[in-house]
Amino acid sequence: MVAPEYSIVLDIVGLEVEHLNSGLVPNIAKIANDGEYAKLEPVFPAVTCTVQASLLSGKYPNEHGIVANGLYDRNAYFVSFWEQPSSLVRAERIWDRRNSCTSAVLFWQNTMYANSDIVVTPRPIHLDDGVVMWCYSKPVGYYEELRDKLGEFDLASYWGPLASPRSSEWIANAAEYTLEKHRPNQLFAYIPHVDYSVQRFGKSDARARDDLKKADDIVGRLVQKTSELGIKDKTQFIIISEYSFNDVQGAIPLNLVLRDAGLLAVREIQDKEYLDFEFSKAFAMVDHQAAHIFVKDGFERAARKILEATAGIDKVLDSEGKKRLKIDHERSGELVAIAERDKWFSYYWWHDEKKAPAFARKVDIHRKPGYDPVELFVDPKTKSIPLDASLVRGSHGRPADLETGEGLAFYASSSKHDITKSGIAKCTDIIKCLAAA
Incomplete structure (x- = not known):
């Protein structure tokens, strides 16, 4: 040709x-x-x-x-x-x-x-x-x-x-x-x-x-x-x-899951909670239906146990799993989580929406430690981004x-x-x- x-x-x-x-x-x-x-x-x-x-x-x-x-x-x-x-x-x-x-x-x-x-x-x-x-x-x-x-x-x-x-x-x-x-x-x-x-x-x-x-x-x-x-x-x-x-119904708040398990730390600043990367034993950088879990030495087993027991998570990749999917790179998390077909991962870590950082309600693609498709919606009452992950209907990222x-x-x-x-x-x-x- x-x-x-x-x-x-x-x-x-x-x-x-x-x-x-x-x-x-x-x-x-x-x-x-x-x-x-x-x-x-x-x-x-x-x-x-x-x-x-x-x-x-x-x-x-x-x-x-x-x-x-x-x-x-x-x-x-x-x-x-x-x-x-x-x-x-x-x-x-x-x-x-x-x-x-x-x-x-x-x-x-x-x-x-x-x-x-x-x-x-x-x-x-x-x-x-x-x-x-x-x-x-x-x-x-x-x-x-x-x-x-x-x-x-x-x-x-x-x-x-x-x-x-x-x-x-x-x-x-x-x-x-x-x-x-x-x-x-x-x-x-x-x-x-x-x-x-x-x-x-x-x-x-x-x-x-x-x-x-x-x-x-x-x-x-x-x-x-x-x-x-x-x-x-x-x-x-x-x-x-x-x-x-994939059509989806509902998100898994991975960082809140890790927080409830005692693995993720937050700092409260002026009545708002921010993810504490320094003192967290594990946290998730979420991206649609995949998430990189960054885990401190000695806590990988505990993090994996929590993730594998969480409803809506399909697989948790360790070093061997990452090699199989050719994602074994120094930038990857110690673990990689994959959502079930009809779920996706949100970055949320708070129990009380009043504690969410101000950037959570804004189109702020750089400061959020995860992809946030809820930025495609607006709350007509507050004229801001809602904190309702159930609004999202489509996602992707799985193998x-x-x-x-x-x-x-x-x-x-x-x-x-x-x-x-x-x-x-x-x-x-x-x-x-x-x-x-």
Whole structure:
């Protein structure tokens, strides 16, 4: 096969092979049927940062080190989520194999300072009197150029109670502009909005189906753009989703479980309780349906016993279990917990909501020691984020199950590649499909 001159890789969260025959995604179905498609086996945990790092490097988490959407700094006693520096990924990614190939990457994770010709990724600047809606870009000033052409990127449409397809539409417009002006050999664009509706409403809800249609419209527009530019016959489209969803009913407050067992410590400051990383014998960095449990020496057996006795937890991985799932990395917790299919993990540690830190009721993705999908909702009475984990209807992250099909995502390419076995493509093989200039 002659390698195409251009590749456009679209990461559309929540797509599944079953959607091809639904009538919702005709543009995606055409690409799939004209080329090839398969169910995609994500790496574990099937969460954004981890899967994206594997897609772009061809490596597993025990090699590239992105074991979750968050990181725990054992030296600084600090958890942070959604950190963006490219150097956090300890593996070569596709744009590092430069040759004469030019690349543009729009809104993928861990791309600040990446070795790509063009980068755009959200990086709001937090000031005492508000937030500057800014995006990091390379070359310097490219976001400002896009802003002048497309309008400011609205961070509220990207995450939080106002998250909507507007974020994906802006990214798609940026992709069209980038194609027209720079014509990169490889363009990567993240289309996130289906993620929001499935977490809010569940997989089968009409609003999630409507968002799939909108994602398909974006694909159609980008295909049309390549026609207008006269490069359609030279371009391969690769469409992937990072994971598929499970419908869920209820969350497990892992840190509260550990607190009640005497393993987690809190400090009370001005009548609010904060997790005490220094003196906790064990605490959980939660991420959808997976959680890293960081345990002090001598308390692993006690922590594991408590977790295994907790309703809603499916498995607890020790060192051997982590090796089997290729999550055995120094950044991983001593234990890794996996929720049952219809449950997810919340980060909560308080008994009394009045004791919850102020950031619990805000969209505050960096200070919470866990991913918080409840940030997609708002309490109409208080105009703040509620503390009601039962609102969440969709989650993900568990290991894919090849027998039942649980967790299998989506891969399609307008070109044919030999990466599928019995209709299954591995996340780490997608890198083989990308064309070199």
